[in-house]
Amino acid sequence: MSPLLEVTNLSVAYGAIEAVRDVSFSVAEGQIVSLIGSNGAGKTTTLRTISGLLRPKSGTVRFEDQPIEKLPAHTILGRGIAHCPEGRRLFGRMTVEENLHLGAYVRKDNGVAADMSRVYDLFPVLGQRRHQKAGLFSGGEQQMLAIGRAMMSKPRLLMLDEPSMGLSPIMTQRIFDTIRELQSQGTTILLVEQNALAALALSDRGYVVDLGRTTLEGPGRDLLADQRVRAAYLGEG
Amino acid sequence: MATLLQQLTSGLVLGALIALIALGYTMVYGIIQLINFAHGEVFMVSVFGALATYKWFIPQSWQGTWQIALPCMLVGAVLVAVVLAVLMERFAYRPLRNAPRLAPLITALGVSVMLKEFVRNFFPGATAAVSVPRAFVDKAITFAVPGGTVVIQSTGILLVVVSIIGAVLLQTYITRSRMGRAMRATAQDPDTARLMGVDPNRTIVLTFVIGGALAGLAAVLYGIHINTVDTEAGFLNGIFAFTAAVLGGVGSIKGAVIGGFTIGVIKTMAGQYFPGGTEYDLVWIFVLLIVVLVFRPQGLFGEPERVRA
Ligand SMILES: Nc1ncnc2c1ncn2[C@@H]1O[C@H](COP(=O)(O)OP(=O)(O)O)[C@@H](O)[C@H]1O
Numbered sequence: 001m002s003p004l005l006e007v008t009n010l011s012v013a014y015g016a017i018e019a020v021r022d023v024s025f026s027v028a029e030g031q032i033v034s035l036i037g038s039n040g041a042g043k044t045t046t047l048r049t050i051s052g053l054l055r056p057k058s059g060t061v062r063f064e065d066q067p068i069e070k071l072p073a074h075t076i077l078g079r080g081i082a083h084c085p086e087g088r089r090l091f092g093r094m095t096v097e098e099n100l101h102l103g104a105y106v107r108k109d110n111g112v113a114a115d116m117s118r119v120y121d122l123f124p125v126l127g128q129r130r131h132q133k134a135g136l137f138s139g140g141e142q143q144m145l146a147i148g149r150a151m152m153s154k155p156r157l158l159m160l161d162e163p164s165m166g167l168s169p170i171m172t173q174r175i176f177d178t179i180r181e182l183q184s185q186g187t188t189i190l191l192v193e194q195n196a197l198a199a200l201a202l203s204d205r206g207y208v209v210d211l212g213r214t215t216l217e218g219p220g221r222d223l224l225a226d227q228r229v230r231a232a233y234l235g236e237g
Numbered sequence: 238m239a240t241l242l243q244q245l246t247s248g249l250v251l252g253a254l255i256a257l258i259a260l261g262y263t264m265v266y267g268i269i270q271l272i273n274f275a276h277g278e279v280f281m282v283s284v285f286g287a288l289a290t291y292k293w294f295i296p297q298s299w300q301g302t303w304q305i306a307l308p309c310m311l312v313g314a315v316l317v318a319v320v321l322a323v324l325m326e327r328f329a330y331r332p333l334r335n336a337p338r339l340a341p342l343i344t345a346l347g348v349s350v351m352l353k354e355f356v357r358n359f360f361p362g363a364t365a366a367v368s369v370p371r372a373f374v375d376k377a378i379t380f381a382v383p384g385g386t387v388v389i390q391s392t393g394i395l396l397v398v399v400s401i402i403g404a405v406l407l408q409t410y411i412t413r414s415r416m417g418r419a420m421r422a423t424a425q426d427p428d429t430a431r432l433m434g435v436d437p438n439r440t441i442v443l444t445f446v447i448g449g450a451l452a453g454l455a456a457v458l459y460g461i462h463i464n465t466v467d468t469e470a471g472f473l474n475g476i477f478a479f480t481a482a483v484l485g486g487v488g489s490i491k492g493a494v495i496g497g498f499t500i501g502v503i504k505t506m507a508g509q510y511f512p513g514g515t516e517y518d519l520v521w522i523f524v525l526l527i528v529v530l531v532f533r534p535q536g537l538f539g540e541p542e543r544v545r546a
């Protein structure tokens with residue numbers, strides 16, 4: 001069976017700056033796959049290209065066996081890929097509820113209200129503060145809302161860019177538990193993290209991105225045990 | 238007392254007109270940070286659109302019946318305004334969406350000149366006043382007040398009522414509807430809005446359509462109230478409306494309305510009571526604008542300029 005998402009020899013540039021040179025990876029249905037790598041490696045650029053916000057210079061992105069790298073960004077969510085961006089990017093002047101409604105913008109069915117209650121069950125604090133402006137929230141609460149907003153579209157693939165950034169260890173644990181929970185409910189997950197240890201421990205598969213290239217890959221546990229990974233990203237050696 | 242109330246009444250009517258036009262400036266700026274300087278000309282062309290509808294599309298036997306003439310003129314003017322606004326967005330501004338800010342500004346000036354000349358193709362004498370029929374209840378209501386009377390035209394009342402209802406409906410649409418949410422999302426963070434599946438072009442066109450429709454509405458009400466129009470009508474009213482939008486806080490609907498009424502009232506009051514009279518009434522509008530901007534650069538109800546990472 002072909003993978004749900006397949007990125008092949010992707011290269012992306014900002015003008016003269018080649019941020020992504022040669023990235024290839026695939027995500028099988030039902031898995032958690034993580035891209036790890038140091039700051040500036042090209043992880044965010046890769047996700048933004050999959051979402052159609054950036055155009056690749058070369059390479060392909062296939063989702064459900066269709067090429068999507070030329071599609072306009074606003075059609076990607078409708079295909080089943082939700083993107084929870086780096087820095088969360090909530091609509092800070094809108095309420096929790098409005099942010100969730102925007103997450104469900106492309107949906108035409110009438111299950112939106114029920115899914116909104118599901119998000120509130122998962123994160124009760126969001127339910128209690130549903131009429132408050134998102135910009136007033138703490139980092140952890142904002143991340144919950146960002147994930148809730150991405151869930152509202154019922155994506156087949158959820159891409160999370162540094163969900164643990166700036167969060168306390170307890171809150172980070174909470175977010176990672178949620179990611180596993182989403183996987184168990186059938187959502188496929190592409191996770192980008194600098195927190196390599198936590199990400200790989202959770203992942204079925206991992207890829208190391210270094211200077212715009214995917215250099216190592218393997219099952220999460222194998223990468224965790226890999227000497228080169230430990231030296232470069234886990235602060236050992 | 239009577240004079241004061243009379244000037245206040247006239248000021249509110251002028252303010253209602255300015256507010257309707259200002260909504261178009263503020264909506265477009267709110268979503269793409271473009272000052273659409275040609276918006277005043279869209280208003281002006283729509284007055285001629287209303288006039289053309291009256292002269293060429295309404296049978297003479299019905300021209301005197303305002304219940305028929307007014308709705309027809311409204312449809313004609315709004316249609317003209319919306320088509321113009323959409324064409325302008327598509328062919329003048331969209332290609333410049335990522336250009337430096339000066340480029341669309343200069344384009345707007347070019348579009349303004351073009352629209353004036355366009356009107357003169359159909360109304361060759363229109364640099365001077367052309368008369369517009371008073372297609373409404375032709376009646377002035379007179380109130381007795383201490384020291385005299387206050388007169389208000391029925392068309393003036395119509396202007397105020399339509400302006401306020403229009404602004405309230407618009408505000409409700411923006412805050413409550415699905416498309417309104419999409420517009421606000423695009424205004425706050427266009428890339429993230431796209432991640433939500435919002436088509437930026439669609440929301441931007443919708444913004445121009447709404448602004449155009451309100452300008453078309455304003456155009457008819459202006460035409461039947463003032464009874465004349467010339468090709469310069471867009472310039473001055475456009476400047477007033479733009480100033481109102483900035484005063485109220487560009488991007489804010491409430492701000493555009495309050496800014497519009499404030500400017501209308503200041504202008505008439507200054508014309509009556511301030512040194513220099515009507516010859517200097519414009520000066521006071523800009524004095525107020527400067528004073529407000531010194532203390533609140535974002536305008537009365539504007540959001541402080543957003544800073545993005
Ligand atoms: N908007 C941009 N313009 C120019 N260069 C950029 C831009 N965004 C990122 N870059 C550069 O691209 C490279 C990859 O960045 P990014 O994809 O954000 O990496 P990561 O998410 O792995 O930290 C970096 O060298 C960064 O400086």
Ligand SMILES: [Mg+2]
Nearest residue numbers: 043044045086
């Ligand atoms: Mg990044």
